Amino acid sequence: MKATWNGAVIAESDDTVVVENNHYFPAESVRAEYLRDSGRTTVCPWKGTASYKTLVVDGAENPDAAWYYPEPKDAAAQIRGRFAFWRGVTVSP
Numbered sequence: 001m002k003a004t005w006n007g008a009v010i011a012e013s014d015d016t017v018v019v020e021n022n023h024y025f026p027a028e029s030v031r032a033e034y035l036r037d038s039g040r041t042t043v044c045p046w047k048g049t050a051s052y053k054t055l056v057v058d059g060a061e062n063p064d065a066a067w068y069y070p071e072p073k074d075a076a077a078q079i080r081g082r083f084a085f086w087r088g089v090t091v092s093p
Helices: 074-079
Strands: 002-005 008-012 017-019 022-026 035-044 048-057 060-068 082-085 090-092
Antiparallel strands (some): 002 090
C-alpha cells in the first residue's frame, strides 16, 4: 500500500493493518521528513488516545492528516507503532 499527498509518497508498505477501513502503516515505512508535530489528540473508546501529525510537502501543510496511537488499548494492540492518514491523503495499492 502507498499513501500519497501533494505529489509525494508519505508512506509505502506491504505490511499494513486495516482497522475501521483505515490502513495503518508501520512507523518505519513513513517518511518522517514530511511529518510535523501537532498538539491535537482525540479519544476512541476502544483504541485509546490518538495523537496527530501535520503533513508538510513542498511548503504546503495538511494539518492533522496523520494519526497514531502511542499507547493503544489492548483491543487495538495491533496498531501500536503505526500511522494512518486522512484529509486528502490517497491510500492505494
